Amino acid sequence: MEEREIKSEDVPEDLETLGGRGLTSTIVSDEVPPGCHPLGPHNKLVIAPGIVTGTDAPTSGRVSVGGKSPLTGGIKEANAGTSFAQILGKLGIKALVVEGQSENGYQLLRMGNDGADLMDADDWSGIGLYEAYDELYDKFGEDVGVCGVGIAGEMNGANSGVAFNDVEGMPSRYAGRGGLGAVMASRGLKFIVADSEGAPGVEIRDEETFRKGRKKLADALREHDVTKPGGALNSYGTDVLINIINEVGGLPQRNFSGGQDERSSNVSGEEKAEQIKNRGGERPHHCSPGCVIRCSEVWTKQEGKDPVGVLEYESVWALGPNCGIYDLDTIGELNRACNDLGLDTIEAGNTIAVAMEGRVAEFGDGDKALDLMEEIREGTPLGRILVNGTEFAGKAFGVTRVPTVKGQALPAYDPRAIKGIGVTYATTPMGADHTAGYAIATEVMGVGGEADPLKTKGKAELSRNLQQSTAVIDSTGYCLFTAFAVLDIPEGLEGMVDTVNGVLGTDLTTDDIPEIGQQILDTEREFNRAAGLTKEDDRLPEFMREEELPPHNEVFDIPTEELDKVFES
The missing domain is CATH 1.10.569.10 (Aldehyde Ferredoxin Oxidoreductase Protein, subunit A, domain 2)
Structure with a gap:
């Protein structure tokens, strides 16, 4: 950003099979000094669509944003569902890495099939994002995707997110958690505008495998009570x-x-x-x-x-x-x-x-x-x-x-009333984050099995398994809500893996998911250790172990030894 330099690189061989969270966390781990100040010159912001994002795979419009978090002091990935993600995929962009810090005010990055350039964005500084997005769509056209940061990011606030457009063009789709909006703003980057006109689209190396997988997954999503048309999410939202x-x-x-x-x-x-x-x-x-x-x-x-x-x-x-x-x-x-x-x-x-x-x-x-x-x-x-x-x-x-x-x-x-999610809050590298290992699916909704939310037994294993699978889903570009169907319908999970194989030309199986997920988690945990976080940071607040929560009058009583077993066993 300090040189206003845009550089395009071929994807290194060791990153070719990665996408989404797997890619953002790997790049951050490789290129960001763990001890750096999150808002200083050595942090980087990495934006990556998922592996299948930009294809016609169902419910796959996710993008990951990564960097060192000013909120947690560790590695962070946050993601959102937005057409911006699909535009990046169609443009053939595996990842966008923003480094350095601008000394020339805020900049806007415009990117499309004809290349990319930076322009001054100070005119949009200090105004609300609804107004700013309206003006950006007037200037660049109604079919572009927009990513940006607001006044909170300009204040370097650790509570600032990265905003993406929804289908109406409003700034309502957020990679919200971890303060990554401040990381983007502190680079001097205010907006990214992406246009897919003339884009080549995502290369699919095995069309037949992809097509069969897409159907399996779509059928599962249309069958499951949580995800089907007229189901819980479709009728009433989250x-x-x-x-x-x-x-x-x-x-x-x-x-x-x-x-x-x-x-x-x-x-x-x-x-x-x-x-x-x-x-x-x-x-x-x-x-x-x-x-x-x-x-x-x-x-x-x-x-x-x-x-x-x-x-x-x-x-x-x-x-x-x-x-x-x-x-x-x-x-x-x-x-x-x-x-x-x-x-x-x-x-x-x-x-x-x-x-x-x-x-x-x-x-x-x-x-x-x-x-x-x-x-x-x-x-x-x-x-x-x-x-x-x-x-x-x-x-x-x-x-x-x-x-x-x-x-x-x-x-x-x-977590005093739903204890498995408390294990996830405590142990995920991401800070308290329900999406990192959504134990609610099993403990409350009976998806992927059943577990009494008030019991402590087996919650370390439950959280670990969900954290591994979630890290993989976050890398594919599929929405986390596809997990409801694929946890209960084996053909849906096969379909998800098949679509990934179709895009990458690989031969992965469902049995590979735990190992791939654990590799991502190990990368993130190693960064956090180097940044100074220890197992003592894998704990819930003191008051949750001591204050009883009405109406069950429970405390969070899973022993610290069990929390440590999530990743030590």
């Missing part, structure tokens, strides 16, 4: 989980002080779907072309005004019940503010809840929560505390109930 997790007593309320509240049904997927139908939004909906699950939506104000994009389960919970807020309109405006500022909604909601715990606001005060978002927009001292996330805010406000692991805030499942 927010279908609000009532489910509330019922099992694991939906964190008011900064993880409770696990259940009857008012949570006011912000459930079922209630939201009904309101969308009445107010002129859209549901079901796809986050990127080719998604057959279609769990997304467009939430709007009354009469279809001021569309936000999707209100995901995690966002509704974090900005809602976790802050004592049970009104979808307020949550929608908070979500819109996060999108506009470039904030991760999980981290933002946890930060507001901790601020409420610290008496900056009262639990349930939605107007004050919106005011806190404006503090960030205005760059006030309070805003600069909030933009740096939950743990930073906890220290600033003297709060002891701070729900973080490795500096990253916990998602929407309390």
Whole structure:
């Protein structure tokens, strides 16, 4: 970035079979000094589509973003579903590596089949992303993909994400976690605009194997109760989980002080779907072309005004019940503010809840929560505390109930009531991250087997197996939600592997998945060790081992020896 130099390289032989998370983590591990400052000149931002992204494989429009995290101090991968990912794949771009730091203000990278160039982007600095994306689409055309960072990233906030366009062109698809928006902004890169016109498309080396695999996977997705048309995700979106997790007593309320509240049904997927139908939004909906699950939506104000994009389960919970807020309109405006500022909604909601715990606001005060978002927009001292996330805010406000692991805030499942997900939170290299090993599938939904969420036995093995398989899915470019079908329907898993073989010309089998996944995890864990993280960082917050969570009055009681066994056995 300091030289405004764009260089194209052939893919090294040892990276040819990698994609998505496997590729971002490998490049970061190879090229970023583990001890470097995440916002300094030696960190890099790596953006990589998955192996099958850009093909017509079902539900495969994912992109991975990697770097050293300013939030966790370790390696980080965050991903999103967006047409931007498919454009990169069609352009034949295996990865985009952003290095150095611009001394000439913010830049915009334009890329297409005719090459790439950098242009000044200072005109879009300091404005909200909804307005900026509208202007970018007016300038570059309605068919481009856009990736960018908002005001939070410009503030070098550790709570800033990397925003991607949804199919309407709004900045609602986020690689949100870990503060990677600050990494991008600190390079001096404000936006990337990608155009697939004239692109060659993804090379498929074995068309027949790919075609057969695509059908197997599509059939499985259309058959499984969670992913099929008219199924849970298609009907109610990810927010279908609000009532489910509330019922099992694991939906964190008011900064993880409770696990259940009857008012949570006011912000459930079922209630939201009904309101969308009445107010002129859209549901079901796809986050990127080719998604057959279609769990997304467009939430709007009354009469279809001021569309936000999707209100995901995690966002509704974090900005809602976790802050004592049970009104979808307020949550929608908070979500819109996060999108506009470039904030991760999980981290933002946890930060507001901790601020409420610290008496900056009262639990349930939605107007004050919106005011806190404006503090960030205005760059006030309070805003600069909030933009740096939950743990930073906890220290600033003297709060002891701070729900973080490795500096990253916990998602929407309390590990005292659902203990396998707690093992994932504690041990994943990514900081507290439910998507790194989604034990909820088995413990609550009965997918891939069954496990009592309140029991401790077998949870280390459950988490390890899910972390391995997730690392592979994150590398393929498939949405994590395909896991529901492939965990229960063997032909679906075979189809996923077949499509990867079709693209790469390899002969992988389903038996190879654990080893490939573990290789990715080993790479990430080795980086973290070199960065100074130890097994003592693989722990949940102290209060979760001591404070009983209503209504089950459980603590997180999986022994530390079991946590260590996840990767030591």
